[in-house]
């Protein structure tokens with residue numbers, strides 16, 4: 778079976794792998810394996826914003842990706858941004874088969890299950906991008922974009938019918 782590696786970035790808690798594994802394995806029919814621990818180069822952090830640039834995190838993951846993993850998903854506790862956005866929960870790059878999720882803005886989740894659902898939804902969403910899926914307007918599709926934990930909870934963990942069919946073709 779093809780595998781998706783999860784790279785723990787810097788000091789993120791290893792328990793996060795178990796929290797996102799069930800949803801990711803179900804969504805992509807891939808085994809999720811804890812992969813290399815990745816340390817971000819200093820230049821990835823914007824001192825003025827006190828945030829880390831998502832595209833540079835993807836660069837670091839692409840450089841660290843062992844070839845045996847079909848995809849490498851980084852999980853980080855630092856807050857991410859893109860130049861045109863105040864923050865992002867994650868990012869994904871189909872060309873280089875890497876994605877990243879930040880748990881920084883999920884710290885306020887009311888309990889561990891709620892936290893796990895947020896991380897899992899974001900992981901499936903960003904990995905969806907790495908398989909070429911675009912954003913969705915359906916209320917309950919995991920490919921719907923989100924700018925708040927509330928929106929992430931609402932969209933859930935599952936693909937809409939159209940995205941499920943599209944993904945099935947990509948996974949062949």
Ligand SMILES: [Zn+2]
Pocket residue numbers: 902906912922
């Ligand atoms: Zn997206």
Ligand SMILES: [Zn+2]
Pocket residue numbers: 912913914915918919920921936937938939940
């Ligand atoms: Zn959809």
